[in-house]
Amino acid sequence: MSLIHTWLPAATPDSDNPLQIIAAEGPYLYTRDGQKLYDAISSWWCKPLGHRHPLVKESLEAQLKIFEHHLPANAYNATIEQLSTLLVGIFTQMDKVIYASDGSSAIEIAMKLSYETRVLQGEAKRCKYLALSGAYHGETIFTLGVCGIANYTQNYQALISQNLFIEDIVYVDSPQDPAWDNAPFASEKLEQFFNQHASQITALLIEPTVQGAAGLKIISRDYLRKLINLARAHGIHIIADEIMVGLGRLGYFSVTKELLGSEPDLVCFAKHLTAGSIPMSSVVVNRSISDIYRKHKQIFPHSHTHSCNSLAAAVAVDYLSLLHNSDILADVRVAETILIEFNIKLKQRFAFISKARAIGAIAAWELNLAAKSMKQIVALAHSLGIHLRPIGNIVYLLPPIYNILEDLKVLLPKIEILFEKLQEPAKG
């Protein structure tokens, strides 16, 4: 399990050589001991525009002239209405947005909304959730109930509710993999599973095409489409967790809508939403859900203090507008083909790469190396000016996307050098 430095220090951090960051600019982090490091995982996947992009500064300064934040209860403003309109406008069947601050809280909201509509419709027995093996949807205890990665859940088993998981997922190396659009699908087995369990399931949660925490694993689009169709046929809601993949990472606003061609009942966005500046998450709600609340004259009570925070909303409006009015999304789709070609070359050269994956602005390599070598990789990458953060034995790139085509020209040769150095016989 990746060690997570959430212990922040009064004096010294309890952690292995944490980086002390003194400045950040564009894609670079600058450390106290003089390193200039390319932030190759976009600070946990949330900085599509890198650090200190002028858009963020200008949005915040403009919003600071109006207000930072006012209560979201029975009150609204033009900025949040504009953001809601932009988010709803990604889809054709959506009409409401609910905001929180953490990704985990967005997933909680989506899971609560799905279940509460069951209660309102007299189907309270639909109280289980269905998720995929390898899934990650947050780390609050309820979202750990749909986490398919044992490392995150093992110490909390007594607290976590039992849900259902789909195994035998069809993974691909990239969208050029034949299985991307033509996946083997155990129809009979799955049909049986749904016949047996569907009446107790309220929602299926998916990470559309990329399971992040599992190691940037790519799921066949055809497989996901078939699974969604089957779940829908059994009256199960679809919750799309686009917290990592949405709003640009794969070259689309919504991966579920644009790459799978499907409109989920609930879609969660977060990381890219404010370009990694201010905490904000959102749940975009299909009329399939909101109409049930209207019918029952019920308001969804979930009262995060900073729901609709205006500073966050201002940046989000400007970030989404930038995606509409720039070539960034198209560039990401070009980057994907560059990364796929790069991977073919790498796999031929380096035998220790057991898997090489790429989609959108993401590349990941499973390495046949001992744990000790993974620590060396991070140090080697630092010596090449790149900050990586492997997941187990998986090294990956997930760079800022605003300048992706130029950045790859610098990054990819360095990754090749990194792998060359790994191939050299170890010194002691």
Next chain:
Amino acid sequence: MSLIHTWLPAATPDSDNPLQIIAAEGPYLYTRDGQKLYDAISSWWCKPLGHRHPLVKESLEAQLKIFEHHLPANAYNATIEQLSTLLVGIFTQMDKVIYASDGSSAIEIAMKLSYETRVLQGEAKRCKYLALSGAYHGETIFTLGVCGIANYTQNYQALISQNLFIEDIVYVDSPQDPAWDNAPFASEKLEQFFNQHASQITALLIEPTVQGAAGLKIISRDYLRKLINLARAHGIHIIADEIMVGLGRLGYFSVTKELLGSEPDLVCFAKHLTAGSIPMSSVVVNRSISDIYRKHKQIFPHSHTHSCNSLAAAVAVDYLSLLHNSDILADVRVAETILIEFNIKLKQRFAFISKARAIGAIAAWELNLAAKSMKQIVALAHSLGIHLRPIGNIVYLLPPIYNILEDLKVLLPKIEILFEKLQEPAKG
């Protein structure tokens, strides 16, 4: 249940006449239809400095020159170290801080930390939590498991884990109530309860002296002290939820430390932390907890993207410094005596006030009025230039504190006028 307008609109909001806010300045909200309203509940209890206080603007502009946010994993910076030092410095036994964005997530972290130490020490059977009747600690499903208010939990019963609740809490009207420091305590009954259940309880959660969502109910300090001592004697951790009361609302940094004279195992702060500007919550950790992680060489894995957000941290450092270097906290304690005297007068004048409570910069009045009249109260208050948000039949004031003594001179006479108007015979 108070209706919560979390449905944000693409076009028109599904809500009763929501306020459209066009500007905010100091304690005032300005609406599109020309109203200037005193934000008398501090935008859901989070704006101690009101709106657009220069401190917030200056902190954010200074931090924007460095960076907005970088990954918190195995990385830190001077700002977050400074904030952690300030938070830890409120106490004598604390040494670590963990950050999230939502208050709910802070409570989740505290609850997870408490339980994980049990697992690390071979006491996994201590998997229940103890909370107080009337408690509110957030609205994620796990935190709803320690919610003692049925309105929030009723539609989610099948999802919520069963915990234990203390009934028969001793409430007071103010710290001048004799029971504040001398509460009847059912020692024998509670001792029996703890003897029976303590071995399965990991932590007791408390809202130190004020239960917010329950209607700003004030708990006897003596009662809480006795309860904490009893729980401690049975090896139960204390989690203090100071999300609403901490960092100034009652005139103290930490209510548990300064007003109860006790250092909990875990303390959660949020609302005041960033003066209501940027979402941020924090869990301050006692060595009683952090030492167990050190002993087991275990890092707590809870990976909110925006943990340690630097924009939020910058404002928090400056807000806490302001509390240290101004008279605000002392003013709040003076405000408390003014509010207590005001309540004595009000109760004599208005028979429809069944209870009048005050502590710190909070006053609350339970009214014997029909539901219809509560809607009229909000409208009447608007006509007097005050935005209130009653909880059931409880009207309360929880104003910004930076100018509290001046503000009360304007607010209290208006509250008196409001109550006078309520006493007039209804027209039709």
